[in-house]
Amino acid sequence: MTDVNHWLAKTLVTAYGSHTLFVLEDLTNVTFNTDDLPKPLRNSHRSWAFFQLESFLTYKTQAIQSAVVKVNPAFTSQRCPKCGMIEKNNRHHETHEYWCAQCQYRCNDDRLGAMNIAILGQDWLNGVKHPKIKKLTTAG
Template sequence: KGTKSAKRRLKKLSGRENRWISDVNHCLSKTLVQKYGANTLFVLENLNGVSFERTDLPKALRNQNKSWAFYQLEQFLTYKAHLHNSEVVEVSAKYTSQRCPKCGVIKKDNRNHEKHEYHCDNCGYRSNDDRIGAMNIQLLGTQYISGQEQPKFELTTNA
């Protein structure tokens, strides 16, 4: 459906968005490699199958999150990291935002999405939920360096 001119316009806008995202990914990957230098291990979450669909957001924001090119960012970072004797490893995203980095308990209810807060009801540790995820991803990276090929967290209720 739609006129030829409307289809042309949509195609033009789509190309512009793709070029913009590609540029952002190039700039971000370049900045990361320059900031951390040679011999760095970059640890990324494997976001395959992760849905960013949120019904509480306006449709425009839902589409914005859905169209972000995570795979492209990983590819750009990988080739730039290799040029600087660095490495990129992908780890499982499972439980990274639900696991307490202090006591190791994994509990979904400890994370408050609205307040972006994590509070462990086992040990009392409290922090921003994104920071919790980053701390756990860093731990998985440390496990990778220690020789564990595919580090991941297993669901347990006690550490």
């Protein structure tokens, strides 16, 4: 995994160059369900190296006057980037599709997450110190 993380960080920095903002979800304390794996494999599959990739990317970006910012991952896979509606049921895991019930916008669910992360990155560039998607209640 270390080799993969080095390769990925180097590829990103080379492809996008200097003065680039790399926006990552803050995946601190995120784990994956490994109950279906044999016990000897559970730890290695649970501890994918998010922190290591972030560290490598941060180190490499500092050398070329770029930056890495972490954003809150809440609702990035549930918010429609067109109308702003947040609805968990709009995401269909089995088909990897997002379909907004309000405005009918459709796309791949991973693309949707990337679009929302990019929006949060733009918020950061606009001066929001800790950008996040806020789910509004009926009271506002």
